[in-house]
Amino acid sequence: MQDKPMTKHRLEQYTKLRREIEALDEQIYFAGVSGGGSLTDSVRGSSTSIPYQQHNVAVQGYGSDAIPRLSARKAAKCAECKAVETYIDSIDDSIMWQLLTRRYIEGKTVAETAQLVGYSEVHVGRLINERFKK
Numbered sequence: 609m610q611d612k613p614m615t616k617h618r619l620e621q622y623t624k625l626r627r628e629i630e631a632l633d634e635q636i637y638f639a640g641v642s643g644g645g646s647l648t649d650s651v652r653g654s655s656t657s658i659p660y661q662q663h664n665v666a667v668q669g670y671g672s673d674a675i676p677r678l679s680a681r682k683a684a685k686c687a688e689c690k691a692v693e694t695y696i697d698s699i700d701d702s703i704m705w706q707l708l709t710r711r712y713i714e715g716k717t718v719a720e721t722a723q724l725v726g727y728s729e730v731h732v733g734r735l736i737n738e739r740f741k742k
């Protein structure tokens with residue numbers, strides 16, 4: 609199977625993928641803690657109108673049957689992050705490597721990236737856009 613070409617959109621997804629992986633780790637952890645079933649708890653609440661009667665509200669989390677599904681999703685997201693990292697690591701041009709690392713791996717804005725490499729925002733934007741027009 610041929611790898612998908614690296615696009616600006618794929619690079620832009622990197623920091624979002626890292627956050628999703630952290631969320632999946634948390635969900636997998638809590639699914640494992642539940643010990644086989646769904647994780648259930650209850651809280652007390654009241655109705656929003658008079659007579660404001662109290663009642664219990666059930667709260668459910670992920671059961672261990674969700675672990676394979678969550679793990680598969682996490683593996684796919686980790687593979688995409690690795691593809692982005694490998695692409696950026698393969699860049700020989702020092703300035704382009706710095707631009708893409710700062711902008712997409714570190715999640716800096718164009719202004720922050722420009723300041724760090726000593727270029728104008730317009731020039732940074734142009735260099736990155738030209739990289740992906742090819």
